[in-house]
Amino acid sequence: MTTNWDKIIREFLDNLERQEVQLLTWGIVDGGFSEDEIEELAEDFLNTCEIDEDVWDFLDQILERKLLFELNLRGDRLFRTRMAEAVRLFARLRQLFPNNNWQTSPTLVADYRLQIRPRIYPNRYITPEAVIQQLEADKLLTPIQQKAVTAILLSHDRGEVQLADFQLRATRRMLQDLNSTKSRGMIVCAGTGTGKTLSFYLPALAHIAALLKKDEHWSKGLAIYPRNELLKDQFSETYQEARRLDAVLKAVPMKKFHRQA
Numbered sequence: 203m204t205t206n207w208d209k210i211i212r213e214f215l216d217n218l219e220r221q222e223v224q225l226l227t228w229g230i231v232d233g234g235f236s237e238d239e240i241e242e243l244a245e246d247f248l249n250t251c252e253i254d255e256d257v258w259d260f261l262d263q264i265l266e267r268k269l270l271f272e273l274n275l276r277g278d279r280l281f282r283t284r285m286a287e288a289v290r291l292f293a294r295l296r297q298l299f300p301n302n303n304w305q306t307s308p309t310l311v312a313d314y315r316l317q318i319r320p321r322i323y324p325n326r327y328i329t330p331e332a333v334i335q336q337l338e339a340d341k342l343l344t345p346i347q348q349k350a351v352t353a354i355l356l357s358h359d360r361g362e363v364q365l366a367d368f369q370l371r372a373t374r375r376m377l378q379d380l381n382s383t384k385s386r387g388m389i390v391c392a393g394t395g396t397g398k399t400l401s402f403y404l405p406a407l408a409h410i411a412a413l414l415k416k417d418e419h420w421s422k423g424l425a426i427y428p429r430n431e432l433l434k435d436q437f438s439e440t441y442q443e444a445r446r447l448d449a450v451l452k453a454v455p456m457k458k459f460h461r462q463a
Contacts, residue, residue, distance in 0.1 A: 211264055214247050215283055218270075219318060222286040226316050231290040234273065234280035289316060324366035324396055330355035333365055333373070342377040343408070349450045350411040354404055357446045363400075368392055372401035380409045403440055411447055 218235070225233045235243065244257045253260075264270040271287045273280045282290070295310040334351060337343045343351065355363045365373075372390050379386050392398050410422045425440070427433040 207263065210251065210253065211267070211269065213251075214244065214260075214264070215269055215285075216320070217247060218243065218283050219285050222283060223316060223318050226286060226289050229293070229314075231286075231293045234275070234282045234286070237279040237281070240270075240281045285318075289314075322393065324368060324392065326364045326366045326369075326397070328365040328367070328370055330362060330364070333370060336370065337374065337377065340374060340378070342374065342381065344412050346412045346450070347377075347408040349453075350408040350447055351404065353446050353450045354407065354443055359446075365400075366397060369397055369401040369404070373405045376402060376405040377409065380405065399436060399439055400443075403443055407440075407443060407447065411451065414451065 222233070225231075240261065241257055244261055248255055248257065248260060261270065265272060269284050271282050271284065273282065293309075293311050293314060296304050296307040297310055298304050298307055330352060333355060334343070334348060337351065338348065355365075357363075368390070372388070375388060379388065388402075390398050390401050392401070406423055413422050425433075425436070427436060
């Protein structure tokens with residue numbers, strides 16, 4: 203039987219966050235789980251779920267996903283979930299002026315209130331075939347765009363990718379806007395980890411695929427991000443999506459996607 207690690211990790215994080223919030227709601231943001239505590243909590247959780255998995259193999263999965271952070275507090279290992287670390291960073295934000303020491307600068311956050319709710323993820327059930335059928339019914343796809351969407355949603359390395367309702371709606375709306383002569387903005391709102399990136403890069407890459415022509419060199423898309431770390435993460439993901447189009451573009455007199463330094 204295949205283990206659904208995403209679901210299991212979410213449940214474990216819920217357990218950790220319920221304990222962290224007891225201190226966070228009182229403004230105590232510098233706490234965390236010791237090495238012994240996090241190991242005991244993970245072991246109890248795996249035993250309760252009847253999962254035969256090494257405790258630290260399980261924790262390493264969460265650490266690698268950056269859902270749990272390991273810190274060094276005067277030589278001791280301390281663990282916080284991403285939620286708790288984010289609250290700590292927000293609460294510790296300080297104003298920084300020239301010639302001021304940031305450690306003694308005024309704080310930007312005077313007070314905060316924290317409320318946690320269960321994680322809700324949209325159901326991804328729309329198959330690639332249904333996506334193509336809907337977009338073709340709306341007359342939004344050229345032949346090369348249809349191949350591009352198929353290559354992204356049905357790649358050999360990743361397998362089939364099914365979309366949520368909001369991802370299909372965003373794809374339809376963006377393709378409609380890209381085919382229009384009017385300029386219009388669009389905002390995609392969804393929770394963390396629900397697939398916002400794919401919802402706007404799927405139509406964008408499909409549109410760019412149709413614009414590529416041999417011996418033509420001009421910028422066809424511009425991505426702006428507020429932080430370098432987010433930019434690096436998003437670039438890596440988008441680069442992988444672009445590579446899935448190489449086989450499609452080789453079949454026509456076009457060039458690969460390239461990034462410009």
